Amino acid sequence: MKLYNTLTQQKETFVPIEEGKVKMYSCGPTVYNYFHIGNARPFIVFDTLRRFLEYQGYQVTFIQNFTDVDDKIIKRSLEEGISPQEVSEKYIEEYFKDADALLIKRATAHPKVSEHIEEIIRMIKTLEEKGLAYNIDGNVYYSVEHFADYGKLSKQSLEDLKAGARVDVSDEKKSPLDFALWKKKKDGEPYWESPWGQGRPGWHIECSAMSKKHLGDTIDIHGGGQDLIFPHHENEIAQSEGCCGKPFANYWLHNGYININNEKMSKSKGNFFTVRDIAKHFDLEVVRMFMLMAHYRSPVNFSDELLKQAETALDRLYTAKYQLDYLLENSALETASADEKIWIDSLSQYRHSFINAMEDDLNTADAIASIFELVRNLNSNLSESSSKEAIMAGKKLFAELTDVLGLAVKEKESKLEENIESLIAERQAARKNKDFKRADEIRDQLLAQGIILEDTREGVKWKRA
RNA sequence: GGCGCCAUAGCCAAGUGGUAAGGCACGGGUCUGCAACACCCUCACCCCCAGUUCAAGUCUGGGUGGCGCCUCCA
Structure with a gap:
């Protein structure tokens, strides 16, 4: 170094x-x-x-x-x-x-x-x-x-x-x-x-x-x-x-x-x-x-504006991290396919570029860029139909690199309070019945409590504001 | 006066002499009840002048502009 x-x-x-x-x-x-x-x-x-x-x-x-x-x-x-x-x-x-x-x-x-x-x-x-x-x-x-x-x-x-x-x-x-x-x-x-x-x-x-x-x-x-x-x-x-x-x-x-x-x-x-x-x-x-x-x-x-930019950037890392957890839980396949194995091998490029950056007088800015490139790759290539092996490979590398920087290391709370869970369920029912007014009401209500809801292809997700 | 640092897009910010990473914001699109997330596309001749070189954001010299240390300070 x-x-x-x-x-x-x-x-x-x-x-x-x-x-x-x-x-x-x-x-x-x-x-x-x-x-x-x-x-x-x-x-x-x-x-x-x-x-x-x-x-x-x-x-x-x-x-x-x-x-x-x-x-x-x-x-x-x-x-x-x-x-x-x-x-x-x-x-x-x-x-x-x-x-x-x-x-x-x-x-x-x-x-x-x-x-x-x-x-x-x-x-x-x-x-x-x-x-x-x-x-x-x-x-x-x-x-x-x-x-x-x-x-x-x-x-x-x-x-x-x-x-x-x-x-x-x-x-x-x-x-x-x-x-x-x-x-x-x-x-x-x-x-x-x-x-x-x-x-x-x-x-x-x-x-x-x-x-x-x-x-x-x-x-x-x-x-x-x-x-x-x-x-x-x-x-x-x-x-x-x-x-x-x-x-x-x-x-x-x-x-x-x-x-x-x-x-x-x-x-x-x-x-x-x-x-x-x-x-x-x-x-x-x-x-x-x-x-x-x-x-x-x-x-x-240093300014408020710059902190907000950093906050949005960090959110992107957490979104990716929690998405990997979600995919791992919901994937049905264990073993990677031949194509996936090739893809898994290709991930090491991000480790290399990350280490190269850090070895060059601790260039964390460049190292973070490598992580973002990894994130884009993971977001593009992994889905519920990916194998657990492939998802795990992505998750491990992501954790390996972010741990070095001490970023995106917090685990998501696994459970919300029951009344919040039931509101989410109620909203889902309302959406199914195309009662979007009620659905939006609930979403606003939860937002006021600091819970952001997102309706993704894979279902409803939540995060803390 | 002495010593030292910096100047890259709207905002941040990397960049080993060979045709400019990444993030945020903006615009267009896919997805979607809407929003959000994600993904795709779009977005810079690198402060000025001169020089070295086949080739300079990247080296040299000179400017201009900004900052710091020489006092406690991270």
């Missing part, structure tokens, strides 16, 4: 450190609020990458952290009058609710900063011993000028970074680009004991420490949003490589932004939609569909 590596700025063939295994780390949320759709993108993208790698037979260890020690959490706790821990616990819970609705699988582990203070302190100590960190009155900073490769990920020289620095020049720091590894305790803030006194870790060190603990010194893939390239990921490299003296991550993957009216969506700009808000109007699987319909590195605009 080929992956675009931010470090080398080109697509590279993916070669894992250890054959058959992949170690990947992706920066998770700071849990002080519901996450927004911009946050959702990397969660969905790297979940999809993980699913595809597993589909390819890799044993994937996927780590996504929770930042539960942070200024914003402290601020929130003061606002709400609860402890920082209560804030983070609440939003971790809420994270999983939204992630589940987005069909994001649980990572192998979701480590928390608060549970890795020891590892963080140990790492800072090592950096201090190596002359890469300095302590000023209980604040410990990383000295970027002592790390030769600083800037290699963001392609910035130290001089350029300094020239453009808009950082407040702190008297304390030796260079404006130095960043905090350990922050001295302030009144009312959570703190831990350390060799430098009471305090808490800086933002960047957590990812280095947790990645090292759960995945080792060198990992295969590190992912995140493009806005993390600088300074967060650049600093992670400085910390991890400075500490361990080994390459930190072999492949750096960065997803593009979500835009609103061509402008970046972000919490700081205030132009964001939380996933929770969107869930009021759409099934969140639609958001997943929307994300995967574009390539992960390209910026995408």
Whole structure:
């Protein structure tokens, strides 16, 4: 498989450190609020990458952290009058609710900063011993000028970074680009004991420490949003490589932004939609569909209109899925005919084109196109008179490919409430008697309850609105 | 100022130098009591200019337009 590596700025063939295994780390949320759709993108993208790698037979260890020690959490706790821990616990819970609705699988582990203070302190100590960190009155900073490769990920020289620095020049720091590894305790803030006194870790060190603990010194893939390239990921490299003296991550993957009216969506700009808000109007699987319909590195605009397009597209997949279930139940023939066997063999073309697309830097847009082509083929060629063997072949391939993307994976409810079933039966009787007025009444009545009826050649079908 | 990304139909969006995937919307049709689903048909000379090449959306140079990072941010 080929992956675009931010470090080398080109697509590279993916070669894992250890054959058959992949170690990947992706920066998770700071849990002080519901996450927004911009946050959702990397969660969905790297979940999809993980699913595809597993589909390819890799044993994937996927780590996504929770930042539960942070200024914003402290601020929130003061606002709400609860402890920082209560804030983070609440939003971790809420994270999983939204992630589940987005069909994001649980990572192998979701480590928390608060549970890795020891590892963080140990790492800072090592950096201090190596002359890469300095302590000023209980604040410990990383000295970027002592790390030769600083800037290699963001392609910035130290001089350029300094020239453009808009950082407040702190008297304390030796260079404006130095960043905090350990922050001295302030009144009312959570703190831990350390060799430098009471305090808490800086933002960047957590990812280095947790990645090292759960995945080792060198990992295969590190992912995140493009806005993390600088300074967060650049600093992670400085910390991890400075500490361990080994390459930190072999492949750096960065997803593009979500835009609103061509402008970046972000919490700081205030132009964001939380996933929770969107869930009021759409099934969140639609958001997943929307994300995967574009390539992960390209910026995408977000709007109600575009979500509706994704919703209709996703409906098409579900219609096909449920039709296959229906046909399987109603087919009388077991074994495929000679013609059907040839047709079954021909289906593998869709698997091939799907895999080719995914192997090309996770081209989910192209991969989805393959699925739609498969759907058209299935819709055209399968009917009640097809054999179960042929229908099953189509169903299995469809499920195989959609599972990789985490789309169209929900099963249909098998039964409706009895009173609804009886209304459908009554409507059928009315139609038979050409009492279309009554039939339409019932259809409207059910629509008001969120049930859409469709009279197909094979009989009445229903779906949820 | 430094670094980087993007420009393909009404709306999205793929595209390995060889005569433009897919989805949504629109139009025509088959099916159908109607609607919906499904299927068939229709729907693009790829921002501009120049160059390289037998051949360029795809490479090179120059424009124009849009966006991002260099500060917390996915």
